[in-house]
Amino acid sequence: MVVIEGKRMKDIIKKAGPDYDNCLVNLSNSILKKYGAETTAKTLAIADEYLAKNYKNVVLILLDALGSKSLEDHLDEKGFFRSHIKHTYSSVYPATTVAATTSVLSGLYPNQHGWLGWDMFFPELDKNVTVFWNKEQLAEKEDAKPSLGEDGETLVWGNDTLAESKIVANFDAASKYIPYTNIIDKINGVGGEASAYVAMPYMEPYPKDLDEILARIKDLCNQPGKKFIYSYWNEPDATMHITGTVSGETHKMMVYLEEKLKEELADLSDTLVVITADHGHIDSKNLCMRDYPEVMDCLVRMPSIEPRALNLFVKEECVDVFPEVFKKNFGDDFLLLSKEEVLKEKLFGPGENRPGLEDMLGDYLALAIKETSIYTTHFQANGMPGGHAGLTAEEARIPLIIVES
Numbered sequence: 105m106v107v108i109e110g111k112r113m114k115d116i117i118k119k120a121g122p123d124y125d126n127c128l129v130n131l132s133n134s135i136l137k138k139y140g141a142e143t144t145a146k147t148l149a150i151a152d153e154y155l156a157k158n159y160k161n162v163v164l165i166l167l168d169a170l171g172s173k174s175l176e177d178h179l180d181e182k183g184f185f186r187s188h189i190k191h192t193y194s195s196v197y198p199a200t201t202v203a204a205t206t207s208v209l210s211g212l213y214p215n216q217h218g219w220l221g222w223d224m225f226f227p228e229l230d231k232n233v234t235v236f237w238n239k240e241q242l243a244e245k246e247d248a249k250p251s252l253g254e255d256g257e258t259l260v261w262g263n264d265t266l267a268e269s270k271i272v273a274n275f276d277a278a279s280k281y282i283p284y285t286n287i288i289d290k291i292n293g294v295g296g297e298a299s300a301y302v303a304m305p306y307m308e309p310y311p312k313d314l315d316e317i318l319a320r321i322k323d324l325c326n327q328p329g330k331k332f333i334y335s336y337w338n339e340p341d342a343t344m345h346i347t348g349t350v351s352g353e354t355h356k357m358m359v360y361l362e363e364k365l366k367e368e369l370a371d372l373s374d375t376l377v378v379i380t381a382d383h384g385h386i387d388s389k390n391l392c393m394r395d396y397p398e399v400m401d402c403l404v405r406m407p408s409i410e411p412r413a414l415n416l417f418v419k420e421e422c423v424d425v426f427p428e429v430f431k432k433n434f435g436d437d438f439l440l441l442s443k444e445e446v447l448k449e450k451l452f453g454p455g456e457n458r459p460g461l462e463d464m465l466g467d468y469l470a471l472a473i474k475e476t477s478i479y480t481t482h483f484q485a486n487g488m489p490g491g492h493a494g495l496t497a498e499e500a501r502i503p504l505i506i507v508e509s
């Protein structure tokens with residue numbers, strides 16, 4: 105199905121899309137409300153209930169891709185994680201790390217903060233930018249060719265087939281063009297009795313692994329005074345991307361995370377711990393856009409956002425025929441919406457869009473509704489069996505795990 109109008113399109117979005125009254129943004133706004141900071145969206149009722157108990161410490165631990173489906177696939181329902189699930193709710197769209205963690209850290213919907221995915225088009229630079237790295241989107245060398253694997257038969261696309269990815273500017277593009285204030289600064293800006301802290305590898309004091317993250321959480325919780333602590337770790341997402349969602353490696357990682365947090369959190373007192381995910385994960389059938397010259401010939405630039413949420417800028421002369429060309433090549437695996445339909449359906453969030461958001465969006469957005477992902481390089485397509493950012497329940501549904509110490 106290509107451009108789907110009317111009831112069928114709405115049914116797909118309603119069934120597998122985000123519930124913006126029951127999502128990560130609402131959790132963040134419950135936390136902002138708890139500490140007297142300004143809210144920008146509805147709060148999450150069940151979070152409000154637990155936050156009202158006035159614990160000395162509130163710790164939010166976000167484990168990347170700890171979706172509800174993966175919990176059900178790998179862990180016992182009587183185990184530490186699943187026995188403490190108090191609610192099942194929704195990620196944002198796209199259900200991916202950049203969009204979802206920014207929503208948690210800002211309390212804003214993706215249409216308000218603008219951090220939609222791994223690669224974003226910035227009209228000010230006329231480039232696709234990998235936002236966390238501040239580099240040009242990964243590209244393939246013009247003469248790139250696969251080599252034979254060790255078995256002498258399998259074709260392997262190594263990282264030597266990639267072009268050099270350069271820093272896009274002498275400033276951080278995302279911070280300059282789509283800035284936001286995080287909830288840590290919002291809470292600390294209130295000047296109330298509580299202070300806010302972070303425990304994650306990408307912010308000071310830069311704990312490098314889960315052991316150091318948990319050590320920092322315990323140290324802060326043992327100090328006097330009320331506090332909120334936000335924590336992030338990149339598993340099980342990192343393992344799933346490399347090995348898939350049901351591999352032995354993923355199972356070991358899920359069991360390890362459950363046992364590790366159960367052991368470490370047992371030492372806390374007067375502390376409310378909220379464990380959640382940014383999104384779920386799905387096993388993916390990967391394609392490379394470069395293998396579809398008919399589609400490539402219609403594009404102004406390579407797709408951005410995510411391999412399961414493709415932002416497509418189309419040549420003016422191809423705009424009208426593009427839906428037919430896309431369907432011919434990719435069939436029913438994607439829901440293809442025009443930019444106007446995306447904005448009308450409030451796919452990235454309710455309320456007023458961030459200024460400039462429309463200029464960052466192409467003529468069409470292709471939303472994966474099956475297992476297919478479309479990468480911009482063969483190297484990525486051949487090396488990442490697990491993915492997210494599509495429009496499926498597996499990717500959108502996440503748990504709210506609450507542990508009272």
